Amino acid sequence: MSSAVKSVIVGTAGHIDHGKSALVEALTGTHPDRLEEEKRRGITIDLGFAFLEENGVRFGFVDVPGHERFVSNMLAGAAGIDLLLLVIAADESIKPQTREHFDICRLLGVQRGVVALTKSDLVDSDTLELVRLEAEEYLRGSFLQNAPVIPVSSKTRAGLEELRKALHTAAGNATVKDAWRYFRLPIDRAFAMKGFGPVVTGTLISGSVGPGDEVELFPTGDRLRVRGVHSGGKAVERATPGQRTAVNLAGIEHTALKRGMVLAAPGKFRKTRRIDVRLESLASARRIRQRTPVHFHAGTAETIAEVFFHGQKELPPAGSALANLKLRDEIFVLPGDRFIVRQFSPVVTIGGGTVLDPLARRPMLRDTGRIAYLETLEGGNHEEILSAMTERAILGLGYEEIIARTGWLDREIRETAKKLTAAGRVKTVSTEPLVLLSEKIFAEVCKRVLEKVEKFRKDNPLLPGIQREDLRSSLGKRVRAETFRAAMEELVTQKKLDASGELVKKAGSGITLQPEEVKAKDQIEAAFASAGLQVPSVKEVLAKLAIEAKRAERLLQILLRDKNLVRVSPELIFHRDALAQLKTRLAGHKESKGDKISVPTFKELTGITRKYAIPLLEYLDRERVTRRSGDDRVIL
Numbered sequence: 001m002s003s004a005v006k007s008v009i010v011g012t013a014g015h016i017d018h019g020k021s022a023l024v025e026a027l028t029g030t031h032p033d034r035l036e037e038e039k040r041r042g043i044t045i046d047l048g049f050a051f052l053e054e055n056g057v058r059f060g061f062v063d064v065p066g067h068e069r070f071v072s073n074m075l076a077g078a079a080g081i082d083l084l085l086l087v088i089a090a091d092e093s094i095k096p097q098t099r100e101h102f103d104i105c106r107l108l109g110v111q112r113g114v115v116a117l118t119k120s121d122l123v124d125s126d127t128l129e130l131v132r133l134e135a136e137e138y139l140r141g142s143f144l145q146n147a148p149v150i151p152v153s154s155k156t157r158a159g160l161e162e163l164r165k166a167l168h169t170a171a172g173n174a175t176v177k178d179a180w181r182y183f184r185l186p187i188d189r190a191f192a193m194k195g196f197g198p199v200v201t202g203t204l205i206s207g208s209v210g211p212g213d214e215v216e217l218f219p220t221g222d223r224l225r226v227r228g229v230h231s232g233g234k235a236v237e238r239a240t241p242g243q244r245t246a247v248n249l250a251g252i253e254h255t256a257l258k259r260g261m262v263l264a265a266p267g268k269f270r271k272t273r274r275i276d277v278r279l280e281s282l283a284s285a286r287r288i289r290q291r292t293p294v295h296f297h298a299g300t301a302e303t304i305a306e307v308f309f310h311g312q313k314e315l316p317p318a319g320s321a322l323a324n325l326k327l328r329d330e331i332f333v334l335p336g337d338r339f340i341v342r343q344f345s346p347v348v349t350i351g352g353g354t355v356l357d358p359l360a361r362r363p364m365l366r367d368t369g370r371i372a373y374l375e376t377l378e379g380g381n382h383e384e385i386l387s388a389m390t391e392r393a394i395l396g397l398g399y400e401e402i403i404a405r406t407g408w409l410d411r412e413i414r415e416t417a418k419k420l421t422a423a424g425r426v427k428t429v430s431t432e433p434l435v436l437l438s439e440k441i442f443a444e445v446c447k448r449v450l451e452k453v454e455k456f457r458k459d460n461p462l463l464p465g466i467q468r469e470d471l472r473s474s475l476g477k478r479v480r481a482e483t484f485r486a487a488m489e490e491l492v493t494q495k496k497l498d499a500s501g502e503l504v505k506k507a508g509s510g511i512t513l514q515p516e517e518v519k520a521k522d523q524i525e526a527a528f529a530s531a532g533l534q535v536p537s538v539k540e541v542l543a544k545l546a547i548e549a550k551r552a553e554r555l556l557q558i559l560l561r562d563k564n565l566v567r568v569s570p571e572l573i574f575h576r577d578a579l580a581q582l583k584t585r586l587a588g589h590k591e592s593k594g595d596k597i598s599v600p601t602f603k604e605l606t607g608i609t610r611k612y613a614i615p616l617l618e619y620l621d622r623e624r625v626t627r628r629s630g631d632d633r634v635i636l
Ligand SMILES: Nc1nc2c(ncn2[C@@H]2O[C@H](COP(=O)(O)OP(=O)(O)OP(=O)(O)O)[C@@H](O)[C@H]2O)c(=O)[nH]1
Pocket: 014, 015, 016, 017, 018, 019, 020, 021, 022, 023, 042, 043, 044, 045, 064, 065, 066, 067, 118, 119, 120, 121, 122, 152, 153, 154, 155, 156
């Protein structure tokens, strides 16, 4: 740990009127209630914030309402907390929202905290001891089992010093959120500030943000520019995780921004309406049945979800299940994100859990591997997870999809892919961009390529091979370009295919001609060879053969491809020997008569008509044997 200040978010929790806001004020000097209605009614309605920086720790306090009607506001604040400040009034002890708030923090995975027995000035020492015992009893077996339980009074300030020390100790042990991961800020407030424009606030849960950054707004997908960032009440160059953060944005109206949206690193992530999760139910919950609608809360977002259990029909109290949640609204979550579910009516917290697959599919009965897959996502290491993910991606798994599905950094992705490739579990079909395919699917593609090449050869015995593009499209859309290229490379390396240029054929395979075809081919060649420059028409030659036109045409193609015959113009074909002789003759002419030659002289020299002479000369120009110069040619 560097000497830099450590940022820690402290969240209050506890029943209404137990003194949460008063305690925050006693600790920080700031009363967190900010709404007119809150002041009038003397209760907290929405989240309040306060700061305290001392002894190398920057505490950001998130004060929540205790009223049962405002639990959804409480949830938006509880999502990013590092330390729980559980408030229990000494004169009332544990009450319903003490339990509900504590359940929520447990389900959200909060790891540490401190218990304050508030209003200690209102009770005698026996009562105080009794409440302490009740609290300890209640917290047994939970993450607060060994947490300090400190009687305090915001009125007399008794115990505040001890509480402050306990908060420092807990802060020292708190794990710092990931500054090096992708930027994510769930928005809990949005407003306009005179002269600045739209501002959103939230607890920075990952990455960092500073002026000039481009960010993406979820779920809308808007790309926005950060004009300024405030943290702990002052402008900062970069806000880091564990800080209450205010971001001044450009390019949007503040009315388009609201709680539940998320600011994140641009171009990395996808919104979703279906997630696969580990769902846990509270002991106090009713049995949750298949397709039950519930209130769903993740980060600061809130929507409605329909629960579908994988591999079981219902979830008993204090149970655990793998489930698919179909969400009414689009949200942005990543694996490992916690969420809370609340019953429809009466609205009480019934459970929560962890996101496993943020981009889940609709559950399908025939998808029998789903449960094992989710268990791997839940408990596997990077290699196991990426390998399982690749196996389920029939088309191959691209770099961008890996990020959207995991939130992993470039280094993590590449290292994991490398290990899996080396172990032969995954085929890297392309490194830039990275595309992975399971070894099994890759082997299948290679096999299909060989089969297609073989079939083409059977169907087209006279063609030297299949065009690369035709081969690719014959495999269908399910084989992406990168996969096809890698398969070709692999098969050529294994000497199973020849793929020079655009033609692909079985390695070492030539064209096998039938006896009558061999004869016909020879006849075609002989017809042109014997004609010299007085060539016959192609039609004439082919018509004389004993085989049908289509096959004859292919034989001609073979002769042209092998360059025994040369096509000089669409209608004119010469034998290569005739052309070679012509070139020799021109060279002789140049030697004896100089390098100029006129069209009449050329006709005389070759004995051919003007009809043939002109295309032939143009061919020689293209071949750079001659060059046109006015009406004449220069022999080069
Ligand atoms: N005597 C005494 N009164 C206190 C103490 N702490 C809070 N109070 C009083 O208790 C009442 C409720 O305090 P708040 O801090 O608003 O309680 P809260 O937990 O924030 O309430 P909600 O936010 O509405 O859930 C107020 O009238 C406070 O003045 C204390 O330590 N001693």
